[in-house]
Amino acid sequence: DAGVIQSPRHEVxxxxxxxxxxxxxxxxxxxxxxxxxxxxxxxxxxxxxxxNVPIDDSGMPEDRFSAKMPNASFSTLKIQPSxxxxxxxxFCASSLGGDSxxxxxxxxxxxxx
Amino acid sequence: xxxxxxHLPTLSVQEGDNSIINCAYSNSASDYxxxxxxxxxxxxxxxxxxRSNMDKRxxxxxxxxxxxxxxxxxLQIAATxxxxxxxxFCAENIGQGxxxxxFGQGTRLTINP
Numbered sequence: 001d002a003g004v005i006q007s008p009r010h011e012v013x014x015x016x017x018x019x020x021x022x023x024x025x026x027x028x029x030x031x032x033x034x035x036x037x038x039x040x041x042x043x044x045x046x047x048x049x050x051x052n053v054p055i056d057d058s059g060m061p062e063d064r065f066s067a068k069m070p071n072a073s074f075s076t077l078k079i080q081p082s083x084x085x086x087x088x089x090x091f092c093a094s095s096l097g098g099d100s101x102x103x104x105x106x107x108x109x110x111x112x113x
Numbered sequence: 114x115x116x117x118x119x120h121l122p123t124l125s126v127q128e129g130d131n132s133i134i135n136c137a138y139s140n141s142a143s144d145y146x147x148x149x150x151x152x153x154x155x156x157x158x159x160x161x162x163x164r165s166n167m168d169k170r171x172x173x174x175x176x177x178x179x180x181x182x183x184x185x186x187x188l189q190i191a192a193t194x195x196x197x198x199x200x201x202f203c204a205e206n207i208g209q210g211x212x213x214x215x216f217g218q219g220t221r222l223t224i225n226p
Contacts, residue, residue: 003120004156043157043202043216056213091156097212099145099164104156 004105006092012111017079021108024073027092033093033102034067034077049075050097064098121200125223132193134220136186136203145206146187148177150199156201198224
C-alpha cells in the first residue's frame with residue numbers, strides 16, 4: 001500500500017494567488033482529514049469527510065479555504081486568495097472511521113510570500 | 114531562521130535506556146487515544162492506540178498507559194535506538210462517536226549515542 005499521497009510536496013506562491021493541495025487517501029478508507037501544522041499552533045484539524053461527505057468544517061479558518069471530495073480516492077484543499085499567514089505544512093490523513101488510527105501523508109509545505 | 118512559536122518539551126536519553134513521554138489530555142469524555150511519531154519532513158506516524166476501557170496496552174518496545182482519573186497518558190519506549198529520535202504527539206478523540214482527533218503540542222525525544 002502506497003499510503004496517503006499528497007501533492008505537491010512544496011508550493012511557493014505569491015499573496016493573492018489561488019493554491020490547490022491534493023490528496024489521495026488509502027484505498028478502502030472512508031474517512032479523510034485535512035490538518036494544518038504550524039510552529040505557533042501545532043496540528044489543527046481543518047475539516048474531515050466521511051464517505052465523501054463533509055462532516056465537520058469548524059476548523060476551516062475562513063471563507064478563503066474550501067475543501068472537496070468528489071470521490072473516494074481524491075480530495076482537494078483550496079485557498080483563494082492566499083495570504084502569508086497561510087504558510088504552513090498541510091497534512092491529509094485517512095482512516096477506516098470509528099476508533100481507528102489516522103494515517104497521514106507526508107504533507108505539502110506551503111509558503112506564501 | 115526559526116520562527117517564534119511553541120517551545121516543545123524536550124527529552125534526551127542515552128541509547129539503550131528506557132524513555133517515558135507524558136501527556137495531559139483535556140476532555141474527560143474522550144474515549145480513544147493515539148500516540149504518533151513525527152520525523153523531520155514527514156507526516157505523523159501511528160505508534161499505538163488505546164481505548165478508554167483499558168489502562169495499559171503494549172506493542173513492540175512501546176507501552177501506553179492511561180490514567181483517566183487524572184486525564185494522563187504516557188508512552189514508554191524500551192531500549193531506545195537512534196531511530197527513535199523524533200517528535201511524539203498524543204492525540205485524543207473528542208468526537209463523541211465521530212472521529213475528531215485533537216493533538217497535543219508534542220515532545221521532542223533525542224537519543225544520544
